[in-house]
Each structure stands twice: as C-alpha cells, then as structure tokens.
C-alpha cells in the first residue's frame with residue numbers, strides 16, 4: 001500500500017480520498033489466515049473452557065498461552081529475526097480483534113504481547129532483545145507490566161517504588177509494591193517502573209522472577225475477567241543487573257506512556273471481536289425467542305437495539321482499521337526516510353496518539369453499550385450465569401479504565 005502518510009488528528013481538517021481509507025476487506029490472504037487461526041484457536045481451545053478459565057484452574061492459562069505461542073500467535077508483530085512473523089501494525093490489530101472474543105484469555109494474551117513484550121522490543125538494546133524477545137515470542141517466558149501502585153494510578157509518575165544501585169555498582173535493588181498486575185501470578189518477566197534515588201521520572205527495568213526478592217498477594221477477586229491473573233507484587237531488595245535497565249535512566253515514564261498509547265488502540269481492536277460475538281448471539285436469540293406468537297426480533301424495540309449495536313460496531317471497526325493503516329503508512333514513510341525499525345514503530349504510533357485515545361474511549365463505551373443491550377435482549381436469561389451475556393457484561397466493564 002502506498003498511500004500518503006497523514007499526521008495524527010489530520011483527519012479532522014484534511015480531505016481524505018476514499019482510496020486512502022483502509023477497510024478490513026483489504027487485508028491480504030496471509031492476514032486473513034492469521035485471523036482465521038486465532039478464531040479457530042478460540043473455538044477449539046478457549047470458548048469450551050471459559051468456566052475453568054474463570055475458576056483459574058492451575059496452569060490452564062499458561063498452557064493456553066503456550067499453545068497460542070506454538071501457533072505463532074504471540075509473535076505476529078515481532079520481527080522475524082526474533083522468531084516472529086514480522087507483520088505490520090494493522091495485522092496486529094486484526095489479531096487483537098480476532099482474539100478479542102476470548103474473554104480473560106484475550107486479556108492475558110494482550111497483556112503478554114503488548115505491555116509485557118513491547119517495552120523490550122521498542123526500547124531494549126540488541127542484547128536485551130536477543131535474550132528476551134525470542135522466548136516471549138514463543139511464550140516460553142510470559143510477561144507482565146508493573147506500573148500501578150496503591151497510591152499511584154492515573155498519576156503514574158508518582159510511584160514510590162525505588163531502585164538503588166548497590167555498592168559494587170552491579171545491581172539495582174528494587175523495593176516497593178505494585179498493584180493490579182495482569183499476568184502477575186504466572187509471569188516470568190516483569191517490566192518494572194521505579195525511581196532511582198530522587199529522580200523526577202521513573203526508570204524501567206526488565207526483571208526476571210528468579211532474580212529473587214519478589215513476593216505476591218493471592219489473586220484479586222474481581223467483577224469480571226475472573227480468569228485473568230491480577231496480583232499485588234512486592235519487591236524486597238530485588239537485585240536487578242544494571243544491564244537490565246531499559247533505555248536510559250529517567251526514561252521510564254516516557255516508555256510507560258508510549259506503551260500504554262499502543263495499548264489503547266489495541267484495546268479498541270479487541271472490543272470489535274467481543275462486540276461481534278455478542279451481537280451474533282443476540283441476533284440468534286432474538287430470532288429464536290418467541291413471545292406474543294412472534295420471534296422477538298420482529299418487534300421494533302428489539303430491532304432498534306440490534307441496529308444500534310451493529311451501527312456502533314461498524315463505526316468502531318472503521319475507525320480502528322483506518323487509524324491502524326495510518327500508523328502503518330507513517331511507519332513506511334519514516335523507514336523510507338532512514339529511521340531505525342523500533343524507533344519508526346514507536347514514532348508512527350506516537351503521531352496518532354489522538355486517534356489512539358479517541359478509539360480507546362469510543363470502543364470501550366461501544367462495547368459496554370453492546371453488552372448492556374445484549375443482556376436486555378436476552379431478558380431474564382441475560383441475567384443468568386448459564387447464558388453467555390452475563391460474562392460478556394461483567395468482562396466488558398474493565399475496558400473503560402484499564
């Protein structure tokens with residue numbers, strides 16, 4: 001594709017030719033195959049185990065991530081030299097969409113491939129990438145991202161976790177408490193944000209679980225995504241070799257923000273898969289459920305709900321893949337200008353921070369609307385844990401803030 005790269009937010013003021021707007025039907029055969037592999041994986045491995053996943057059956061989530069890794073689903077956007085498929089940004093959006101109907105599994109996979117892996121891929125040096133990325137791409141090592149603390153949520157740079165260089169100058173000793181850490185219970189690698197001495201800004205570190213000095217609380221009891229591991233993690237003089245700092249001292253807040261920016265648009269893509277699945281089920285139910293001698297889908301109020309759900313999903317899908325392609329076009333332009341791969345990947349997403357934020361807010365609210373109407377269409381069965389809407393409703397809510 002050789003469309004002209006536009007700048008972030010430019011869609012508001014610039015006239016765009018329809019030929020330059022990407023639609024998902026344009027994905028090539030290979031991307032469609034990757035999508036189908038994800039959908040088949042959900043069907044055969046995930047959707048038939050939702051109760052066991054939500055009960056956090058010992059080892060189940062890890063084994064599902066291992067299987068996804070064997071199929072290459074954890075390495076779609078990782079360069080081939082590190083064992084991935086090296087696909088473009090919009091293909092990774094397609095994967096997030098396809099896996100998005102996978103409830104807690106989707107959360108575990110996206111935390112691993114996104115906030116867990118990308119800090120190393122985008123900010124790691126050659127040695128760090130060579131050591132960690134191939135194992136993250138296969139799922140042999142699973143990753144978590146440790147930014148939030150009990151007193152530091154939205155104000156992420158205010159964290160109190162400290163990193164102090166030891167007397168020998170070989171290790172940083174990390175001390176502090178992190179909270180709400182997705183994949184925390186089974187992760188091998190933690191991206192930890194901490195402040196060195198009295199620094200104004202955070203620094204970022206790659207921490208291996210077996211470095212020692214790491215303990216955690218039991219799993220959080222949550223409203224939804226019950227199968228997703230969420231822990232409080234304590235670092236007690238956790239020794240991290242100096243070579244495991246990511247980027248430079250004080251650059252951690254920038255890393256955190258840029259990685260979350262990517263997380264926003266990918267979260268948007270994931271809501272597409274969830275909403276599509278909910279709408280399909282709601283349509284089927286409305287066609288099968290008979291009241292007043294007619295399928296309820298014949299009633300105007302139900303038709304309106306289904307139409308509004310589909311309309312919002314259509315807008316979501318259009319916006320997400322259009323912005324995804326804008327990011328790929330910007331990346332191609334930066335590469336053509338001689339920029340290094342990891343830097344170009346970051347810069348291209350950074351330029352579309354406005355679209356990422358718009359998509360995050362719109363998509364998460366779209367999904368909450370869709371699941372709410374899904375519950376309504378199911379009537380009393382919408383409230384039953386025996387029927388599919390109850391889990392969809394609970395699992396959707398998290399997207400509006402994390």
Ligand SMILES: Cc1cc2nc3c(=O)[nH]c(=O)nc-3n(C[C@H](O)[C@H](O)[C@H](O)COP(=O)(O)OP(=O)(O)OC[C@H]3O[C@@H](n4cnc5c(N)ncnc54)[C@H](O)[C@@H]3O)c2cc1C
Pocket residue numbers: 111144145146147148152153154155179180181182183222230398401402
């Ligand atoms: C299930 C789950 C998984 C998570 N996974 C991870 C993870 O893997 N890694 C990680 O680091 N974190 C994770 N988080 C943390 C999550 O990102 C935070 O919960 C989020 O950043 C909000 O922080 P907080 O909960 O402390 O809310 P607070 O910052 O205390 O915010 C409370 C309310 O105040 C509002 N608010 C805050 N500041 C302002 C302002 N300036 N203006 C207006 N309103 C404001 C917020 O929007 C919110 O509505 C997870 C959270 C959950 C619940």
